Amino acid sequence: MKPSVQAQSDTAQSGFMAWRQHHRSVAIESLVRLAKHPLSSFVTMLVLAIAITLPSSLNLVVRNLSHLLGPESSTLQMSLYLSANVTASEAQQLASQLQSWPEINQAVYVSPSEAKQMFEQREGFEGLIDSLPTNPLPGLITLSVKSATLSAEQADNIERKAIQLNGVASVKMDLQWFQKISAIVVLLNQLATGLAILLATGVMLVVGNTIKLAIDSRREEIIVIKLIGATNAFIRRPFLYLGLWLGLGAALLAVLLSKISEYALTYAVSSLIDAYGANVTLLTLGLNDGLLLLAGGASLGLAGAWLAANHHIRSLEPQ
Amino acid sequence: MIAFEQVTKCYASGQEALSEVSFSIKTGEMAFVTGHSGAGKSTLLKLMMLIERPTKGHILINDVAVDGFSHRQIPLLRRKFGIVHQNHQLLSDRSVFDNVALPLIIAGFAPRDVGRRVRAALDKVNLLSKEKQLPEMLSGGEQQRVGIARAVVNKPAFLIADEPTGNLDPELSTQIMQIFQDFNDVGVTVLVATHDLALLARMPHRSLTLREGKLIGSGLPSSSMHHSSAQPHDADQPFVQVDI
Numbered sequence: 001m002k003p004s005v006q007a008q009s010d011t012a013q014s015g016f017m018a019w020r021q022h023h024r025s026v027a028i029e030s031l032v033r034l035a036k037h038p039l040s041s042f043v044t045m046l047v048l049a050i051a052i053t054l055p056s057s058l059n060l061v062v063r064n065l066s067h068l069l070g071p072e073s074s075t076l077q078m079s080l081y082l083s084a085n086v087t088a089s090e091a092q093q094l095a096s097q098l099q100s101w102p103e104i105n106q107a108v109y110v111s112p113s114e115a116k117q118m119f120e121q122r123e124g125f126e127g128l129i130d131s132l133p134t135n136p137l138p139g140l141i142t143l144s145v146k147s148a149t150l151s152a153e154q155a156d157n158i159e160r161k162a163i164q165l166n167g168v169a170s171v172k173m174d175l176q177w178f179q180k181i182s183a184i185v186v187l188l189n190q191l192a193t194g195l196a197i198l199l200a201t202g203v204m205l206v207v208g209n210t211i212k213l214a215i216d217s218r219r220e221e222i223i224v225i226k227l228i229g230a231t232n233a234f235i236r237r238p239f240l241y242l243g244l245w246l247g248l249g250a251a252l253l254a255v256l257l258s259k260i261s262e263y264a265l266t267y268a269v270s271s272l273i274d275a276y277g278a279n280v281t282l283l284t285l286g287l288n289d290g291l292l293l294l295a296g297g298a299s300l301g302l303a304g305a306w307l308a309a310n311h312h313i314r315s316l317e318p319q
Numbered sequence: 320m321i322a323f324e325q326v327t328k329c330y331a332s333g334q335e336a337l338s339e340v341s342f343s344i345k346t347g348e349m350a351f352v353t354g355h356s357g358a359g360k361s362t363l364l365k366l367m368m369l370i371e372r373p374t375k376g377h378i379l380i381n382d383v384a385v386d387g388f389s390h391r392q393i394p395l396l397r398r399k400f401g402i403v404h405q406n407h408q409l410l411s412d413r414s415v416f417d418n419v420a421l422p423l424i425i426a427g428f429a430p431r432d433v434g435r436r437v438r439a440a441l442d443k444v445n446l447l448s449k450e451k452q453l454p455e456m457l458s459g460g461e462q463q464r465v466g467i468a469r470a471v472v473n474k475p476a477f478l479i480a481d482e483p484t485g486n487l488d489p490e491l492s493t494q495i496m497q498i499f500q501d502f503n504d505v506g507v508t509v510l511v512a513t514h515d516l517a518l519l520a521r522m523p524h525r526s527l528t529l530r531e532g533k534l535i536g537s538g539l540p541s542s543s544m545h546h547s548s549a550q551p552h553d554a555d556q557p558f559v560q561v562d563i
Binding site: 014015017018019021022220221224225226227228229230231232234317318319 | 368370397409421422425427428
């Protein structure tokens with residue numbers, strides 16, 4: 001290596017080292033500035049934390065709802081009533097044909113006499129059908145649908161396909177319940193998304209405003225270092241770190257808040273579940289969710305700081 | 320080299336601060352800008368630093384027209400200048416050392432070089448013993464010297480001073496001027512705006528006299544002889560090794 005090239009790479013290296021050193025000192029300096037005003041820093045972070053906790057908790061509620069009540073745990077039931085002239089063997093054939101559909105989990109044939117037996121097991125109906133001249137109950141095929149990923153529209157499709165089969169007189173399904181649940185889950189999900197977008201904007205605005213105040217309080221310093229030849233990137237740097245720390249701190253607080261409310265809620269809900277004798281586990285805020293919150297908080301803080309710093313630093317020029 | 324070519328500056332208010340001003344200061348020269356307040360001295364310096372842009376005409380720094388520089392180019396241009404302000408413009412919450420170190424940190428010097436250069440600059444203005452103090456603990460003259468140390472720490476090609484002795488008594492003013500003279504002696508181009516005519520009379524340098532925005536004279540003060548200190552230097556090597 002020629003000496004001049006060596007010298008050049010040395011300069012570049014020391015330039016990079018200086019840049020890294022500056023980042024490190026600015027990052028620490030921003031933290032120290034936050035720590036100098038612990039109460040106001042904490043209050044700002046708490047406001048941000050609440051804004052982050054609200055949508056993330058709602059999202060957790062939605063996930064729990066669809067986990068507890070949604071299509072994963074309850075299968076969709078459909079009843080196919082057969083015409084009176086369908087024989088038992090034809091009905092069995094029909095059942096196995098239905099069984100081969102990809103959407104169908106199980107197709108079970110219930111003969112008129114079996115239906116009569118089931119009917120008469122109900123209290124108050126004993127001997128009711130025997131008093132009639134013939135058994136009025138039709139043959140029946142009950143379908144359970146693989147509904148984990150089934151939309152209401154797909155359920156409608158199955159119903160339409162089934163009613164066109166030979167020997168099927170009518171189809172009934174408990175679609176309403178299914179539709180209601182999925183509609184509520186979809187609605188809550190949209191609500192959580194909308195809230196998340198609104199509150200993320202709020203977080204950026206709050207961080208931006210904090211950064212604006214920080215810039216205002218250092219405007220003389222900014223003008224002086226602009227005169228000495230500081231680039232906007234150089235001036236922006238401490239404020240970006242300030243935003244990053246605010247966002248990260250807020251996200252940490254949000255995780256803490258979520259965990260606290262989660263414990264409180266799990267206790268209340270599990271006693272409710274116990275009372276109904278159900279055996280379910282609640283979904284909680286996991287490690288991945290926590291990391292996602294931290295990353296989200298940090299990026300929102302950084303983004304808010306970036307927008308505010310860019311705007312306000314550009315407008316500060318020496319006179 | 321600093322050159323103004325037919326530079327006119329009108330402010331938004333319609334006031335014409337400079338009117339078709341042309342002059343040139345050679346590399347290694349020391350010169351004064353003088354005139355009553357409002358004559359356009361500050362505007363002239365602001366144009367040089369691109370704090371303001373000329374309405375008409377061109378400004379050349381080392382033969383490059385800088386008046387059309389973009390916002391991104393301005394910081395690099397300003398690093399070529401060391402500026403001394405009348406009111407020091409020191410950061411009150413930082414020590415003398417940190418104030419002087421600012422230009423080096425902005426320019427991205429390695430930390431080990433920063434300490435060495437800051438101490439050399441403070442030594443040059445006899446303030447090495449006060450590096451840990453805050454600016455407000457120093458006297459006016461000392462603060463001005465910290466400002467000078469900050470202006471020269473980056474070894475700029477040009478040293479620009481705006482009324483550097485405005486708030487100082489005659490004795491301190493002479494001291495400050497001598498420091499500028501010392502830098503000029505080692506090749507730094509120095510431009511000092513001042514209305515202190517008594518001070519000018521004792522310095523053997525050219526002065527550009529402004530009146531109501533017009534350049535009405537650019538010559539040596541009548542009382543002095545030509546001085547040999549102004550030695551032109553190659554523009555590529557604006558700052559010959561100064562022992563600071």
